[in-house]
Amino acid sequence: MDTFFASPEAQICRQLSEASRGRGPRIVRPSAAADPVQDFARSAAAGLASPPRRLESRFLYDAQGSILFEQITAQPEYYLTRTEASILAANAARIRALTGPANIMELGAGSAAKTDHLLRAWLERSKAVCYFPVDVSLTALLGACKSISARFPAARVIAVNSEYAEAFPLLSQLSPVLVTFLGSSIGNFSRLEMTSFCLALAASMRPGDFLLLGLDLVKRSSVLEAAYNDRAGVTERFTRNIFARMNRELGSAIDLESIEHAARYRAELEQIEIDACFTKQQTFLLQPPGRAVTIAEGESVRTEISRKFRLEQVIPELNRCGFGTEQVFSDERRWFALLLLRRLPSYGGRSGRS
Ligand code: AVJ
Secondary structure (H helix, E strand, O other): OEEOOOOHHHHHHHHHHHHHHOOOOEEEOOOOOOOHHHHHHHHHHHHHOOOOEEOOHHHHOOHHHHHHHHHHHOOOOOHHHHHHHHHHHHHHHHHHHHHOOOEEEEEOOOOOOOHHHHHHHHHHHOOOEEEEEEEOOHHHHHHHHHHHHHHOOOEEEEEEEOOHHHHHHHHHHHOOEEEEEOOOHHHHOOHHHHHHHHHHHHHHOOOOOEEEEEEEEOOOHHHHHHHOOOOOOHHHHHHHHHHHHHHHHHOOOOOHHHEEEEEEEEOOOOEEEEEEEEOOOEEEEEOOOOEEEEEOOOOEEEEEEEEOEOHHHHHHHHHHOOEEEEEEEEOOOOOEEEEEEEEOOEEOOEEOOO
């Protein structure tokens, strides 16, 4: 497999023109992409400096964290992935009929296991499909490229190794495009972060282009809390891994044994909150910038929120950000929703011409 760390704009133009010649998968890295270790160091130092302490959840997904998350998706309590996959399986052909033969860009692709249904539906109607998985984990992308190319030789895979927003500038060249953001990953954002994310995404897309968005819906708290406290303890290992990553990349030497995972559903906020609780006081250094952090016994560090959605609330929000609803797909229990949205010609007082 060819791996290029060059301008993806140039790579993509070339790849698209070579697509008919059936070349293998490519991995590109936007030239403006931030150095991941420095990015993590800066963010961790800022987030841990004083209470309320927090770590940005995007740093959970290094190579190890991506593997652990894949294991979470297979736990019996974690219904999200399974439910979303069943909705996708039942409706992929319908989605393809609504979007037509668009390119597909998947944000936070991970191992891209759920993408099978979409690629199959695309290839039932076209000879080829261009698939652009975006992920911060290079290891996860390599795996996705390998498995997708093996199963779908007619898929042209160009993987983008970057943060989501760093891949947005590519979108205008990919139109007509379907952007997929699955798994309810958008639930990791606060309401404000979600709005900025959607506005930035809409601004990068052309009117008429599609967004397929996975949303976990509000439900009984016992079901939600079980999903984030699996009996096998994989989610606990996932939470601890962000500190293990600090040890690996920032030399922090944190004792992982004295960190406990706690996931609670806050019904009034309609969100799961995940904390890493320190069962003893620890002082450690983060390098670079070489700052010492002390976390007292009983203190906790927020590693994630996972918001749960109500369609009647989220659809108008998405609308104000530039996305109209084409179709809502769900499961029998109404536990999860897949929204097929379309970039509006104008929104929020803004003309959508781009
Ligand atoms: C990948 C953000 C959708 O919030 O359900 C799962 C992450 N964290 N278990 C989620 C997660 C702990 C997951 N998302």
